[in-house]
Amino acid sequence: MILIWKGWGFAVALFVVIGVFIGVSIPGISAEFSFAIGLALAAVATYALAAKLGGSKERLLVDPATNEQFVLRDRSSLFFIPIMYWSYILLLLSVFAAGSGLIPKH
Numbered sequence: 001m002i003l004i005w006k007g008w009g010f011a012v013a014l015f016v017v018i019g020v021f022i023g024v025s026i027p028g029i030s031a032e033f034s035f036a037i038g039l040a041l042a043a044v045a046t047y048a049l050a051a052k053l054g055g056s057k058e059r060l061l062v063d064p065a066t067n068e069q070f071v072l073r074d075r076s077s078l079f080f081i082p083i084m085y086w087s088y089i090l091l092l093l094s095v096f097a098a099g100s101g102l103i104p105k106h
Contacts, residue, residue: 007076011049012086015042032100039094047087 005013016039023038024031059072076083 005076005078007074007083008049008053009076009078009083012042012046012078012083012090015045015049016090018042019045032097036094036098039090039097043087043090043094046083046090050082050084050087053083 019040019042020035020038022041023034023036026034026037029037053074053076057073061070061072062068063070078086081089
């Protein structure tokens with residue numbers, strides 16, 4: 001079985017669902033802009049989570065019995081992409097969604 005998330009990666013998908021729900025709940029704006037706002041909110045929440053988890057920080061642990069060293073780092077990911085990069089991806093998608101709202105429809 002292939003997992004689509006590892007660690008806190010499921011939170012990115014949860015942030016997108018909650019962010020889009022909040023964005024769509026705002027009255028008086030077009031669907032594209034409300035979707036863009038939701039993605040931007042999800043990007044901010046994802047960035048905050050990645051910063052809280054440490055992103056690329058590493059911890060070195062030493063086993064006192066064998067003196068063997070272990071390196072611990074956060075491996076949280078969604079679709080094999082680390083969550084620290086998802087904030088940039090979501091922000092880019094937000095810009096594209098907002099840009100599609102600027103294009104007049106015929």
